Amino acid sequence: MxxxxxxxxxxxxxxxxxxxxxxxxxxxxxxxxxxxxxxxxxxxxxxxxxxxxxxxxxxxxxxxxxxxxxxxxxxxxxxxxxxxANRSFSRCPRCNGLLKAAARETVSRRVPPYVAAHAPEFRLCQDCGQVYWPGTHVPRIERRLAAILGGGGPLGGGEDEGHR
Missing domain, CATH: 3.40.50 (Rossmann fold)
Known part of the structure; x- marks a missing residue:
């Protein structure tokens, strides 16, 4: 849709x-x-x-x-x-581009040092180049989407609004 x-x-x-x-x-x-x-x-x-x-x-x-x-x-x-709704956290919330898995080495200079060292995964927008990672807010977003959309279970990886 x-x-x-x-x-x-x-x-x-x-x-x-x-x-x-x-x-x-x-x-x-x-x-x-x-x-x-x-x-x-x-x-x-x-x-x-x-x-x-x-x-x-x-x-x-x-x-x-x-x-x-x-x-x-x-x-x-x-x-x-x-x-x-089966592809949560697959699109860039800023530009609508598709998010793809990115290697730590690829994004390490574009995220805060602590995030570069400790985030379990990264995603990169194929259109605007924004980097995302699962932050502490992801479970809250997942719960809100699940409640509104009637889904159950985890909705995917994650993105972080605190990116740079």
Whole structure:
């Protein structure tokens, strides 16, 4: 399942990416282009804009919720997210690129020394080059995604927002 989020749903886009969904988000994209892009690429358009939703066609979800948890739950009520969420932590939450395993030697100069020495694994975004590793926040993210998406068990490796 693929998504395109409008400018008002940036946090939702990031969390859909964490759950492994191919999710486009461009804060500068014009509304007129969003529906066209979504149709052309077979994506679900997620929007908070009633006017955009009314003219976007059948593959649109008008998101009324304000909080992130409620937004995820609302999209999950409309679409089978739980059935499709099986690749958590496989996409870059920043740019949507695919994450690939990276050798410690490849990323050691791009992460803090303690992380370079002790992190069990690293992932590298194939598009933007961002480095991720499982931090202490990963279990919290996994629990939140599992609760919202109805999944059980671990959701994958991890990413760290404290990267550099």
């Amino acid at each position: 693929r998504f395109l989020c409008d400018v008002m749903l940036g946090r939702l886009a990031r969390w859909l990416r964490l759950a492994g969904f191919d999710t486009l988000y461009d804060a500068a994209a014009a509304d007129a282009n969003l529906a066209t892009t979504a149709r052309a690429e077979g994506r679900w358009l997620l929007t908070r804009d009633r006017r955009l939703a009314s003219g976007a066609g059948p593959r649109v979800v008008l998101v009324r919720a304000v909080s992130l948890a409620d937004q995820l739950a609302e999209v999950g009520e409309r679409l089978p997210l739980a059935a499709a």
